[in-house]
Amino acid sequence: MSGVMEIRSICCIGAGYVGGPTMAVIADRCPGLQVTVVDLNQARIDAWNAADLSQLPVYEPGLDAVVGRCRGRNLHFSTDVDGAIAAADMVFLSVNTPTKTKGIGAGQASDLRWIEASARQVAAAARGHTIVVEKSTLPVRTAAVIQTILGAAEGDTPAGRKSFSVLSNPEFLAEGTAIGDLEAPDRVLIGGEDPVAIEALAAIYSHWVPPECILRTNVWSSELSKLTANAFLAQRISSINSIAALCEATEADVREVARAIGADSRIGSKFLKAGPGFGGSCFQKDILNLVYLCRHYGLSEVADYWEAVVNLNAWQQHRISALVVRQLFGTVTGKRIAVLGFAFKADTNDTRETPAIRICGDLLEEGAQLAIFDPKVSAEQMALDLGQQPGQGEGVWQKVADPLEAVRGADAVLVLTEWQQFAELDWQQLAAVMRQPAWLFDGRAICDAGAARAAGLKVWRVGEG
Ligand code: UDX
Ligand code: ADP
16 A cells, blocks of 8 residues: 555444543544444443443543543444444454463463454455554554454455555553543554554544654554553552552651652652552553563563562552451451442542452451442442452451441441542541541551541551551
Protein backbone atom coordinates (compact mmCIF):
# COMPACT_ATOMS: atom_id res chain seq x y z
CA MET A 1 0.00 0.00 0.00
CA SER A 2 1.17 3.53 -0.63
CA GLY A 3 -0.43 6.96 -0.34
CA VAL A 4 -2.91 8.07 2.27
CA MET A 5 -5.63 5.91 3.76
CA GLU A 6 -8.59 7.73 5.23
CA ILE A 7 -10.36 5.86 8.00
CA ARG A 8 -14.12 6.30 8.15
CA SER A 9 -15.22 3.40 10.29
CA ILE A 10 -13.48 1.63 13.15
CA CYS A 11 -14.42 -1.36 15.21
CA CYS A 12 -13.10 -2.40 18.60
CA ILE A 13 -13.32 -6.01 19.72
CA GLY A 14 -13.71 -6.10 23.50
CA ALA A 15 -15.97 -3.71 25.44
CA GLY A 16 -13.99 -3.74 28.69
CA TYR A 17 -12.06 -1.25 30.79
CA VAL A 18 -9.75 -0.43 27.88
CA GLY A 19 -11.98 -0.76 24.80
CA GLY A 20 -15.01 1.09 26.19
CA PRO A 21 -13.38 4.31 27.44
CA THR A 22 -10.79 4.45 24.61
CA MET A 23 -13.41 4.19 21.88
CA ALA A 24 -15.72 6.63 23.66
CA VAL A 25 -12.98 9.28 23.66
CA ILE A 26 -12.04 8.58 20.01
CA ALA A 27 -15.72 8.94 19.01
CA ASP A 28 -16.01 12.13 21.02
CA ARG A 29 -12.92 13.70 19.45
CA CYS A 30 -13.56 12.47 15.88
CA PRO A 31 -17.22 13.17 15.06
CA GLY A 32 -16.66 12.18 11.43
CA LEU A 33 -15.62 8.66 12.40
CA GLN A 34 -18.10 5.82 13.02
CA VAL A 35 -16.96 3.77 16.04
CA THR A 36 -18.49 0.40 16.91
CA VAL A 37 -17.48 -1.50 20.04
CA VAL A 38 -18.35 -5.20 19.95
CA ASP A 39 -18.23 -7.92 22.55
CA LEU A 40 -19.41 -11.51 22.83
CA ASN A 41 -20.84 -10.74 26.24
CA GLN A 42 -24.47 -9.71 25.65
CA ALA A 43 -24.99 -8.50 29.23
CA ARG A 44 -21.98 -6.21 28.93
CA ILE A 45 -23.18 -4.73 25.65
CA ASP A 46 -26.66 -4.25 27.11
CA ALA A 47 -25.12 -2.37 30.02
CA TRP A 48 -23.17 -0.11 27.61
CA ASN A 49 -26.48 0.60 25.87
CA ALA A 50 -28.40 1.20 29.12
CA ALA A 51 -30.53 4.33 29.05
CA ASP A 52 -29.37 5.11 32.60
CA LEU A 53 -25.73 6.15 32.20
CA SER A 54 -24.98 5.30 35.84
CA GLN A 55 -25.39 1.64 34.83
CA LEU A 56 -22.41 1.49 32.43
CA PRO A 57 -20.40 -1.69 33.10
CA VAL A 58 -17.21 0.29 33.76
CA TYR A 59 -17.16 2.90 36.51
CA GLU A 60 -14.85 5.68 35.43
CA PRO A 61 -15.26 9.36 36.39
CA GLY A 62 -16.41 11.40 33.37
CA LEU A 63 -17.13 8.37 31.18
CA ASP A 64 -20.90 8.75 31.41
CA ALA A 65 -20.74 12.27 30.00
CA VAL A 66 -18.56 11.21 27.04
CA VAL A 67 -20.78 8.21 26.25
CA GLY A 68 -23.87 10.39 26.64
CA ARG A 69 -22.54 12.80 23.99
CA CYS A 70 -21.61 10.20 21.35
CA ARG A 71 -23.72 7.09 21.80
CA GLY A 72 -26.12 6.64 18.91
CA ARG A 73 -24.33 9.44 17.00
CA ASN A 74 -21.02 7.86 16.07
CA LEU A 75 -20.47 5.47 18.97
CA HIS A 76 -22.26 2.12 18.92
CA PHE A 77 -22.17 -0.97 21.12
CA SER A 78 -23.13 -4.31 19.58
CA THR A 79 -22.70 -8.08 19.70
CA ASP A 80 -22.60 -8.32 15.89
CA VAL A 81 -18.85 -8.89 15.80
CA ASP A 82 -18.66 -10.08 12.18
CA GLY A 83 -20.82 -7.25 10.86
CA ALA A 84 -18.74 -4.61 12.62
CA ILE A 85 -15.46 -6.13 11.38
CA ALA A 86 -16.75 -6.26 7.80
CA ALA A 87 -17.76 -2.59 7.91
CA ALA A 88 -14.50 -1.35 9.47
CA ASP A 89 -11.36 0.10 7.86
CA MET A 90 -9.55 -0.37 11.15
CA VAL A 91 -10.09 -2.98 13.89
CA PHE A 92 -8.75 -2.58 17.43
CA LEU A 93 -8.16 -5.75 19.43
CA SER A 94 -8.98 -4.99 23.05
CA VAL A 95 -9.79 -8.40 24.44
CA ASN A 96 -8.69 -9.77 27.78
CA THR A 97 -5.24 -11.37 28.11
CA PRO A 98 -4.99 -12.71 31.67
CA THR A 99 -2.05 -14.71 32.98
CA LYS A 100 -2.29 -18.40 32.11
CA THR A 101 -3.46 -20.57 34.98
CA LYS A 102 -2.33 -23.89 33.54
CA GLY A 103 -0.12 -25.46 30.91
CA ILE A 104 3.16 -24.09 29.57
CA GLY A 105 4.07 -20.80 31.22
CA ALA A 106 1.28 -21.11 33.81
CA GLY A 107 1.42 -18.26 36.32
CA GLN A 108 3.60 -16.11 34.04
CA ALA A 109 2.77 -16.19 30.33
CA SER A 110 -0.33 -14.46 29.02
CA ASP A 111 -3.25 -16.52 27.86
CA LEU A 112 -3.58 -15.52 24.23
CA ARG A 113 -6.65 -17.59 23.41
CA TRP A 114 -8.95 -14.56 23.14
CA ILE A 115 -6.44 -12.67 21.01
CA GLU A 116 -6.09 -15.64 18.70
CA ALA A 117 -9.85 -16.14 18.48
CA SER A 118 -10.48 -12.51 17.69
CA ALA A 119 -7.65 -12.44 15.12
CA ARG A 120 -9.21 -15.46 13.40
CA GLN A 121 -12.57 -13.74 13.43
CA VAL A 122 -11.05 -10.64 11.84
CA ALA A 123 -9.32 -12.83 9.24
CA ALA A 124 -12.65 -14.39 8.30
CA ALA A 125 -14.97 -11.39 8.42
CA ALA A 126 -12.84 -8.48 7.15
CA ARG A 127 -13.29 -7.01 3.67
CA GLY A 128 -10.83 -5.06 1.55
CA HIS A 129 -7.78 -3.64 3.30
CA THR A 130 -8.04 -3.61 7.08
CA ILE A 131 -5.64 -2.16 9.61
CA VAL A 132 -5.56 -4.28 12.76
CA VAL A 133 -4.43 -2.51 15.91
CA GLU A 134 -3.21 -4.45 18.91
CA LYS A 135 -4.51 -2.60 21.96
CA SER A 136 -4.49 -5.23 24.71
CA THR A 137 -1.32 -5.63 26.77
CA LEU A 138 0.50 -8.47 25.14
CA PRO A 139 3.82 -10.19 25.31
CA VAL A 140 6.39 -8.97 22.83
CA ARG A 141 6.01 -10.62 19.40
CA THR A 142 2.24 -11.08 19.63
CA ALA A 143 1.78 -8.80 16.64
CA ALA A 144 3.70 -11.42 14.66
CA VAL A 145 1.19 -14.07 15.69
CA ILE A 146 -1.68 -11.84 14.64
CA GLN A 147 0.11 -11.07 11.37
CA THR A 148 0.54 -14.78 10.64
CA ILE A 149 -3.14 -15.56 11.26
CA LEU A 150 -4.27 -12.64 9.13
CA GLY A 151 -1.69 -13.34 6.44
CA ALA A 152 -3.19 -16.78 5.86
CA ALA A 153 -6.51 -15.14 4.94
CA GLU A 154 -5.08 -12.55 2.55
CA GLY A 155 -5.83 -12.77 -1.15
CA ASP A 156 -8.70 -12.54 -3.60
CA THR A 157 -12.20 -13.29 -2.32
CA PRO A 158 -15.64 -13.05 -3.96
CA ALA A 159 -16.00 -9.70 -2.17
CA GLY A 160 -12.67 -8.39 -3.52
CA ARG A 161 -9.06 -8.48 -2.39
CA LYS A 162 -8.47 -8.92 1.30
CA SER A 163 -5.32 -7.59 2.99
CA PHE A 164 -4.12 -6.51 6.42
CA SER A 165 -1.60 -4.30 8.18
CA VAL A 166 -0.88 -4.89 11.87
CA LEU A 167 0.02 -2.12 14.31
CA SER A 168 0.84 -2.10 18.00
CA ASN A 169 -0.74 0.83 19.85
CA PRO A 170 -0.43 0.13 23.57
CA GLU A 171 -2.78 1.79 26.02
CA PHE A 172 -1.28 3.77 28.87
CA LEU A 173 -4.49 4.92 30.56
CA ALA A 174 -4.82 4.29 34.27
CA GLU A 175 -8.20 3.30 35.62
CA GLY A 176 -9.94 5.96 37.64
CA THR A 177 -8.32 8.68 35.51
CA ALA A 178 -8.92 7.05 32.11
CA ILE A 179 -10.83 9.91 30.52
CA GLY A 180 -8.21 12.52 31.44
CA ASP A 181 -5.40 10.15 30.42
CA LEU A 182 -7.03 9.55 27.04
CA GLU A 183 -7.85 13.20 26.42
CA ALA A 184 -4.37 14.44 27.32
CA PRO A 185 -1.95 11.53 27.00
CA ASP A 186 1.75 12.00 27.83
CA ARG A 187 2.34 10.15 24.58
CA VAL A 188 0.66 7.90 22.06
CA LEU A 189 2.81 5.04 20.84
CA ILE A 190 2.34 3.48 17.42
CA GLY A 191 4.50 0.54 16.43
CA GLY A 192 4.43 -0.89 12.94
CA GLU A 193 6.15 -1.56 9.65
CA ASP A 194 3.59 -0.14 7.19
CA PRO A 195 3.95 3.67 7.02
CA VAL A 196 0.51 4.13 5.47
CA ALA A 197 -1.18 2.27 8.32
CA ILE A 198 0.91 4.14 10.91
CA GLU A 199 -0.11 7.50 9.45
CA ALA A 200 -3.76 6.48 9.22
CA LEU A 201 -3.81 5.76 12.96
CA ALA A 202 -1.72 8.85 13.76
CA ALA A 203 -4.29 10.94 11.82
CA ILE A 204 -7.03 9.78 14.19
CA TYR A 205 -5.05 10.78 17.30
CA SER A 206 -4.04 14.06 15.62
CA HIS A 207 -7.60 15.28 16.13
CA TRP A 208 -6.65 16.06 19.71
CA VAL A 209 -3.08 14.91 20.50
CA PRO A 210 -0.17 17.28 19.67
CA PRO A 211 2.08 15.82 16.94
CA GLU A 212 5.17 15.75 19.16
CA CYS A 213 3.32 13.39 21.53
CA ILE A 214 2.71 10.77 18.83
CA LEU A 215 5.71 8.43 18.82
CA ARG A 216 6.39 5.97 16.03
CA THR A 217 8.55 2.90 16.63
CA ASN A 218 8.98 -0.60 15.29
CA VAL A 219 6.47 -3.18 16.49
CA TRP A 220 8.74 -4.88 18.99
CA SER A 221 9.83 -1.62 20.60
CA SER A 222 6.21 -0.62 20.98
CA GLU A 223 5.18 -3.89 22.60
CA LEU A 224 8.22 -3.92 24.86
CA SER A 225 7.72 -0.28 25.86
CA LYS A 226 4.35 -1.10 27.33
CA LEU A 227 5.75 -3.92 29.46
CA THR A 228 8.71 -1.79 30.47
CA ALA A 229 6.63 1.25 31.44
CA ASN A 230 4.47 -0.87 33.69
CA ALA A 231 7.48 -2.70 35.13
CA PHE A 232 9.16 0.63 36.02
CA LEU A 233 5.97 1.98 37.61
CA ALA A 234 5.38 -1.18 39.61
CA GLN A 235 9.02 -1.21 40.66
CA ARG A 236 8.60 2.22 42.23
CA ILE A 237 5.71 0.92 44.30
CA SER A 238 7.60 -2.13 45.50
CA SER A 239 10.59 0.10 46.23
CA ILE A 240 8.59 2.51 48.38
CA ASN A 241 6.72 -0.33 50.09
CA SER A 242 10.02 -1.96 51.01
CA ILE A 243 11.11 1.33 52.58
CA ALA A 244 7.72 1.61 54.31
CA ALA A 245 8.47 -1.61 56.16
CA LEU A 246 11.83 -0.23 57.24
CA CYS A 247 10.20 3.03 58.35
CA GLU A 248 7.72 1.10 60.49
CA ALA A 249 10.62 -0.72 62.15
CA THR A 250 12.40 2.57 62.89
CA GLU A 251 11.42 6.14 63.73
CA ALA A 252 10.97 7.23 60.12
CA ASP A 253 7.81 8.12 58.22
CA VAL A 254 7.63 6.90 54.64
CA ARG A 255 5.67 9.97 53.52
CA GLU A 256 8.49 12.21 54.70
CA VAL A 257 11.00 9.99 52.93
CA ALA A 258 8.88 10.01 49.75
CA ARG A 259 8.62 13.79 49.81
CA ALA A 260 12.35 14.15 50.35
CA ILE A 261 13.37 11.79 47.55
CA GLY A 262 10.58 12.92 45.22
CA ALA A 263 11.91 16.50 45.35
CA ASP A 264 14.94 15.24 43.47
CA SER A 265 13.89 15.93 39.89
CA ARG A 266 15.79 12.87 38.73
CA ILE A 267 13.50 10.71 40.89
CA GLY A 268 10.25 12.69 40.66
CA SER A 269 7.35 12.76 43.05
CA LYS A 270 4.78 10.47 41.42
CA PHE A 271 4.16 6.81 42.23
CA LEU A 272 5.79 6.98 45.64
CA LYS A 273 2.71 6.25 47.75
CA ALA A 274 3.24 3.34 50.08
CA GLY A 275 0.20 1.10 50.42
CA PRO A 276 -1.05 -2.46 50.39
CA GLY A 277 0.78 -3.13 47.14
CA PHE A 278 -0.21 -2.73 43.53
CA GLY A 279 -3.22 -4.35 41.94
CA GLY A 280 -4.94 -3.92 38.60
CA SER A 281 -4.99 -5.89 35.42
CA CYS A 282 -1.59 -4.77 34.13
CA PHE A 283 1.32 -4.49 36.55
CA GLN A 284 1.67 -8.05 37.75
CA LYS A 285 0.71 -9.53 34.39
CA ASP A 286 3.14 -7.37 32.46
CA ILE A 287 6.07 -8.00 34.80
CA LEU A 288 5.42 -11.72 34.70
CA ASN A 289 5.39 -11.48 30.91
CA LEU A 290 8.73 -9.73 31.06
CA VAL A 291 10.06 -12.41 33.40
CA TYR A 292 8.84 -15.17 31.10
CA LEU A 293 10.38 -13.45 28.11
CA CYS A 294 13.74 -13.00 29.85
CA ARG A 295 13.83 -16.65 30.93
CA HIS A 296 12.98 -17.64 27.36
CA TYR A 297 16.00 -15.71 26.10
CA GLY A 298 18.27 -17.20 28.77
CA LEU A 299 18.48 -13.99 30.82
CA SER A 300 17.83 -15.57 34.20
CA GLU A 301 19.40 -12.75 36.28
CA VAL A 302 17.20 -10.20 34.51
CA ALA A 303 14.17 -12.41 35.09
CA ASP A 304 14.98 -12.74 38.81
CA TYR A 305 15.47 -8.98 39.10
CA TRP A 306 11.98 -8.16 37.83
CA GLU A 307 10.34 -11.09 39.55
CA ALA A 308 11.46 -9.63 42.88
CA VAL A 309 9.13 -6.67 42.25
CA VAL A 310 6.14 -9.01 42.16
CA ASN A 311 7.37 -11.08 45.10
CA LEU A 312 7.78 -7.98 47.24
CA ASN A 313 4.22 -6.97 46.37
CA ALA A 314 2.81 -10.27 47.65
CA TRP A 315 5.03 -10.03 50.73
CA GLN A 316 3.67 -6.57 51.55
CA GLN A 317 0.11 -7.90 51.46
CA HIS A 318 0.84 -10.89 53.69
CA ARG A 319 2.77 -8.57 55.99
CA ILE A 320 -0.32 -6.41 56.49
CA SER A 321 -2.66 -9.32 57.23
CA ALA A 322 -0.08 -10.78 59.62
CA LEU A 323 0.30 -7.54 61.54
CA VAL A 324 -3.48 -7.22 61.92
CA VAL A 325 -3.60 -10.68 63.47
CA ARG A 326 -0.61 -9.93 65.70
CA GLN A 327 -2.09 -6.68 67.07
CA LEU A 328 -5.44 -8.35 67.74
CA PHE A 329 -3.70 -10.53 70.36
CA GLY A 330 -2.62 -13.15 67.85
CA THR A 331 -6.09 -14.30 66.89
CA VAL A 332 -8.92 -12.98 64.78
CA THR A 333 -11.05 -16.11 64.93
CA GLY A 334 -14.68 -15.03 65.19
CA LYS A 335 -13.68 -11.37 65.44
CA ARG A 336 -15.44 -8.78 63.29
CA ILE A 337 -13.09 -6.73 61.14
CA ALA A 338 -14.39 -3.86 59.01
CA VAL A 339 -12.72 -3.73 55.61
CA LEU A 340 -13.05 -0.36 53.90
CA GLY A 341 -12.38 -0.56 50.17
CA PHE A 342 -12.13 -3.58 47.90
CA ALA A 343 -11.30 -2.08 44.47
CA PHE A 344 -7.60 -2.09 43.54
CA LYS A 345 -7.53 1.71 43.66
CA ALA A 346 -10.00 4.54 44.12
CA ASP A 347 -12.47 5.66 41.43
CA THR A 348 -12.85 2.28 39.78
CA ASN A 349 -15.11 -0.75 40.24
CA ASP A 350 -12.32 -3.02 38.99
CA THR A 351 -11.01 -5.64 41.42
CA ARG A 352 -8.53 -7.50 39.24
CA GLU A 353 -5.46 -8.37 41.36
CA THR A 354 -6.71 -6.06 44.11
CA PRO A 355 -4.63 -6.30 47.32
CA ALA A 356 -7.94 -6.92 49.12
CA ILE A 357 -8.09 -10.43 47.66
CA ARG A 358 -4.90 -11.62 49.35
CA ILE A 359 -5.34 -9.65 52.58
CA CYS A 360 -9.01 -10.62 53.07
CA GLY A 361 -8.13 -14.18 52.03
CA ASP A 362 -5.51 -14.40 54.80
CA LEU A 363 -7.93 -13.01 57.40
CA LEU A 364 -10.71 -15.39 56.34
CA GLU A 365 -8.21 -18.21 56.63
CA GLU A 366 -7.57 -17.04 60.22
CA GLY A 367 -11.31 -17.27 60.94
CA ALA A 368 -12.20 -13.57 60.89
CA GLN A 369 -15.66 -12.18 60.22
CA LEU A 370 -15.20 -9.51 57.56
CA ALA A 371 -17.70 -6.69 57.02
CA ILE A 372 -16.65 -5.25 53.68
CA PHE A 373 -17.68 -1.85 52.34
CA ASP A 374 -16.81 -0.50 48.91
CA PRO A 375 -18.82 2.21 47.17
CA LYS A 376 -18.55 0.65 43.69
CA VAL A 377 -17.79 -3.08 43.94
CA SER A 378 -20.75 -5.48 43.89
CA ALA A 379 -21.21 -8.39 46.31
CA GLU A 380 -21.22 -10.77 43.33
CA GLN A 381 -17.75 -9.56 42.34
CA MET A 382 -16.48 -9.92 45.92
CA ALA A 383 -17.81 -13.48 46.04
CA LEU A 384 -15.96 -14.34 42.83
CA ASP A 385 -12.74 -12.79 44.07
CA LEU A 386 -12.86 -14.31 47.55
CA GLY A 387 -13.95 -17.68 46.21
CA GLN A 388 -16.79 -17.99 48.72
CA GLN A 389 -20.33 -16.73 49.18
CA PRO A 390 -21.19 -14.37 52.03
CA GLY A 391 -22.09 -16.09 55.30
CA GLN A 392 -22.37 -16.04 59.09
CA GLY A 393 -19.91 -17.48 61.61
CA GLU A 394 -16.12 -17.81 61.37
CA GLY A 395 -13.98 -17.28 58.30
CA VAL A 396 -16.83 -15.51 56.53
CA TRP A 397 -17.56 -12.18 54.92
CA GLN A 398 -20.49 -9.99 54.11
CA LYS A 399 -20.89 -6.78 52.15
CA VAL A 400 -22.31 -3.86 54.12
CA ALA A 401 -23.92 -0.62 52.98
CA ASP A 402 -21.74 1.96 54.73
CA PRO A 403 -18.67 2.37 56.96
CA LEU A 404 -20.77 2.82 60.12
CA GLU A 405 -22.47 -0.53 59.59
CA ALA A 406 -19.09 -2.10 58.85
CA VAL A 407 -17.49 -1.05 62.12
CA ARG A 408 -20.45 -1.87 64.40
CA GLY A 409 -19.11 -4.36 66.94
CA ALA A 410 -15.78 -4.62 65.12
CA ASP A 411 -12.39 -4.95 66.80
CA ALA A 412 -10.63 -3.27 63.90
CA VAL A 413 -11.06 -1.23 60.73
CA LEU A 414 -8.74 -2.04 57.86
CA VAL A 415 -8.56 0.50 55.02
CA LEU A 416 -7.46 -0.99 51.70
CA THR A 417 -8.59 1.50 49.02
CA GLU A 418 -8.01 5.24 49.05
CA TRP A 419 -11.62 6.31 48.38
CA GLN A 420 -11.86 10.02 49.22
CA GLN A 421 -14.80 9.39 51.57
CA PHE A 422 -12.46 7.46 53.90
CA ALA A 423 -10.48 10.66 54.45
CA GLU A 424 -13.65 12.28 55.77
CA LEU A 425 -14.86 9.64 58.23
CA ASP A 426 -16.17 10.79 61.59
CA TRP A 427 -13.99 8.81 63.99
CA GLN A 428 -15.88 9.83 67.14
CA GLN A 429 -19.04 8.32 65.68
CA LEU A 430 -17.31 5.17 64.39
CA ALA A 431 -15.20 4.47 67.48
CA ALA A 432 -18.31 4.70 69.67
CA VAL A 433 -19.85 1.57 68.10
CA MET A 434 -16.67 -0.55 67.97
CA ARG A 435 -15.60 -3.16 70.52
CA GLN A 436 -12.78 -1.78 72.66
CA PRO A 437 -9.83 -1.87 72.55
CA ALA A 438 -10.20 -1.19 68.84
CA TRP A 439 -7.74 -0.57 66.03
CA LEU A 440 -7.54 1.41 62.82
CA PHE A 441 -5.17 -0.22 60.33
CA ASP A 442 -4.79 2.34 57.58
CA GLY A 443 -3.19 0.60 54.61
CA ARG A 444 -3.40 3.75 52.47
CA ALA A 445 -2.57 6.38 55.08
CA ILE A 446 -5.67 8.24 53.97
CA CYS A 447 -7.64 8.50 57.22
CA ASP A 448 -7.36 11.30 59.75
CA ALA A 449 -5.11 9.40 62.16
CA GLY A 450 -5.14 12.22 64.73
CA ALA A 451 -8.94 12.16 64.91
CA ALA A 452 -8.97 8.36 65.17
CA ARG A 453 -6.46 8.46 68.05
CA ALA A 454 -8.44 11.22 69.74
CA ALA A 455 -11.51 8.97 69.49
CA GLY A 456 -9.60 6.32 71.46
CA LEU A 457 -8.49 4.01 68.65
CA LYS A 458 -5.06 2.48 68.37
CA VAL A 459 -3.71 3.37 64.94
CA TRP A 460 -1.32 1.72 62.51
CA ARG A 461 -0.52 3.57 59.29
CA VAL A 462 1.52 2.04 56.53
CA GLY A 463 5.08 3.29 56.66
CA GLU A 464 4.87 5.13 59.97
CA GLY A 465 7.39 4.25 62.64
C1 UDX B 1 -1.47 1.00 35.10
C2 UDX B 1 -0.58 2.04 34.40
O1 UDX B 1 -0.48 3.21 35.22
C3 UDX B 1 -1.16 2.38 33.05
O2 UDX B 1 -0.31 3.28 32.35
C4 UDX B 1 -1.32 1.11 32.24
O3 UDX B 1 -1.92 1.37 31.01
C5 UDX B 1 -2.17 0.09 32.99
O4 UDX B 1 -1.61 -0.15 34.29
P1 UDX B 1 -3.75 1.05 36.46
O5 UDX B 1 -3.39 -0.34 36.85
O6 UDX B 1 -5.11 1.31 35.93
O7 UDX B 1 -2.74 1.60 35.35
O8 UDX B 1 -3.58 2.01 37.73
P2 UDX B 1 -2.34 2.71 38.47
O9 UDX B 1 -2.75 4.07 38.82
O10 UDX B 1 -1.08 2.57 37.71
O11 UDX B 1 -2.24 1.90 39.83
C6 UDX B 1 -1.84 0.54 39.89
C7 UDX B 1 -1.72 0.08 41.32
O12 UDX B 1 -0.63 0.70 41.98
C8 UDX B 1 -2.95 0.40 42.18
O13 UDX B 1 -3.25 -0.72 42.99
C9 UDX B 1 -2.51 1.58 43.01
O14 UDX B 1 -3.19 1.68 44.23
C10 UDX B 1 -1.04 1.26 43.21
N1 UDX B 1 -0.22 2.44 43.49
C11 UDX B 1 -0.06 3.41 42.55
C12 UDX B 1 0.42 2.55 44.73
O15 UDX B 1 0.29 1.69 45.60
N2 UDX B 1 1.20 3.66 44.97
C13 UDX B 1 1.40 4.65 44.05
O16 UDX B 1 2.14 5.61 44.34
C14 UDX B 1 0.75 4.52 42.80
P1 ADP C 1 -9.47 -4.88 29.51
O1 ADP C 1 -9.17 -4.34 30.87
O2 ADP C 1 -8.21 -5.27 28.77
O3 ADP C 1 -10.35 -3.99 28.70
P2 ADP C 1 -11.74 -6.65 30.01
O4 ADP C 1 -11.73 -8.06 30.53
O5 ADP C 1 -12.39 -5.57 30.81
O6 ADP C 1 -10.20 -6.30 29.70
O7 ADP C 1 -12.43 -6.64 28.57
C1 ADP C 1 -12.17 -7.54 27.55
C2 ADP C 1 -13.49 -7.85 26.83
O8 ADP C 1 -13.19 -8.59 25.64
C3 ADP C 1 -14.48 -8.71 27.62
O9 ADP C 1 -15.69 -7.99 27.77
C4 ADP C 1 -14.66 -9.97 26.75
O10 ADP C 1 -16.00 -10.44 26.74
C5 ADP C 1 -14.27 -9.46 25.37
N1 ADP C 1 -13.85 -10.51 24.43
C6 ADP C 1 -12.93 -11.47 24.61
N2 ADP C 1 -12.78 -12.23 23.50
C7 ADP C 1 -13.64 -11.74 22.56
C8 ADP C 1 -13.97 -12.07 21.18
N3 ADP C 1 -13.36 -13.06 20.53
N4 ADP C 1 -14.90 -11.32 20.55
C9 ADP C 1 -15.51 -10.29 21.19
N5 ADP C 1 -15.25 -9.93 22.46
C10 ADP C 1 -14.33 -10.62 23.15
